[in-house]
Amino acid sequence: MPDRKEFDIVIIGAGVLGSAIAYELSLAFPGKIAVIEKEETAGKHTSSRNTGVIHRPFYLDPQKKRIFAESSQVSFGMWKSLAEKHGLPWMENGTLEIATREDDMKSVESYSKWAISNGMREEEFRIFDHQGLSQYEPLVQGYGAFLSVTDACVSFGAFTGKIMELAVASGIEFIAGYSVTDAVETPDGILMKASGPKGEVEVIAGFMVNCSGGDSLSIAHRMHLAKKYAVLHFRGDYWVVGDSYPGRMRHNIYTVPKHKKFPFLDPHFILRQDGRRELGPNAALVATPYDYSDQHDSGSLFLKLLERPTLPKLKLLTNSEFISLVRSEWKSSRSMDEMARRVREFIPGLETSYITGRGLSGVRNSLIDSSGFVPEAVLEQSDHSLHILNYNSPGATGAPAFALYAISTLKDSGKISLRSSAKLESSSWAREISSLF
Secondary structure, three states: OOEEEEEEEEEEOOOHHHHHHHHHHHHHOOOOEEEEEOOOOOOOOOOOOOOOEEOOHHHOOOOOOHHHHHHHHHHHHHHHHHHHHHOOOOEOOOEEEEEOOOOHHHHHHHHHHHHHHOOOOHHHEEEEEHHHHHHHOOOOOOOEEEEEOOOEEOOHHHHHHHHHHHHHHOOOEEEEOOEEEEEEEEOOEEEEEEEEOOEEEEEEEEEEEEOOHHHHHHHHHHOOOOOOOEEEEEEEEEEEEOOOOOOOOOOEEEEOOOOOOOOOOOOEEEEOOOOOEEEEOOOEEEOOOOOOOOOOOHHHHHHHHHOOOOHHHHHHHOOHHHHHHHHHHHHHHHOHHHHHHHHOOOOOOOOHHHEEEEEEEEEEEEEEEOOEEOOOOEEEEEOOEEEEEOOOOOHHHHHHHHHHHHHHHHHHOOOOOOOOHHHHHOOOOOOOHHHHO
């Protein structure tokens, strides 16, 4: 007979968003709260397997990406405060986004308008033409660039761990080492079954928040929700630039995206907070949210593509541009020569010989429907549950404010009751949720 635990609110997933929601609820919600996490520690997967860059919202259209843009802007100060208070790594070295094609300068010009609309100050960014870029960053080439001065390099894994530590200290229960295998909605709440090396456990929740990253959609589907959506998993691989490379760029180097309707990240040059320099990522289509190996498992991927709903996937798989990009991305996943070639489009002197091996790999979980890739996060609700789907980049950047947004959504819809509205506003980051969104 499995153990049984009962809580008022249960959060599935101890990534950066789940941990932030848990912490904010621990300050504002009067009942019993738990977090269920398949790993033994918080932030083990996507929250630790990313670029580690806190992005300013200059590149986010304030109309089409409003929630992500506002979350990113508000969260910047929240993260900085957390880092200063707890001695966490914070390297404010900025990001230079290069126009590799003449047409990209239109995007660069749009960035300045979006930056102001999204709350950035004029002194936080600069625009370079070709000549100005050559003088400012001689190792980089392009038609021009946008410099976001205050982008910061951090360890989101360390941030996530600290937030979960604070949440536990505030009274939440952290149920580590258990995967949710089933979830059923009853008239009174959610009945979950979870299993792990220690056995099985039944968890009863008055309300459930599902923010389990790559597993979020499968849990929603088990509850007969979000049935029109499918998910594709794309692994992003990085390559390490060794000490033999003489270039000393001052900033992270990105490029204006070439394929904006697909979630393919053009390669960039990253300065990590621990001193490493890496190139990447690509976007290799893989079978699972945890497929970090560079080995191609075509059988598992084929079975993944057959999972229902199949129509959104069939539409993509008959799109010649998408198929061409998938093949190209796999090539730069397997070959450091190919990755170096792509990077030389904007850093001409970076030869393959400077690459010493593989770096970090992470998986992006992209929601699709019959119209193609879904551009924003999706909040799917039932009477006793909230499912946060498609919470992708800049998800880690905006997690603290997005957590407040999610909690506010539940409060306003009457799904949960907080001690008082002032409790959210006087949380550790002291923000008024009503003014954010």
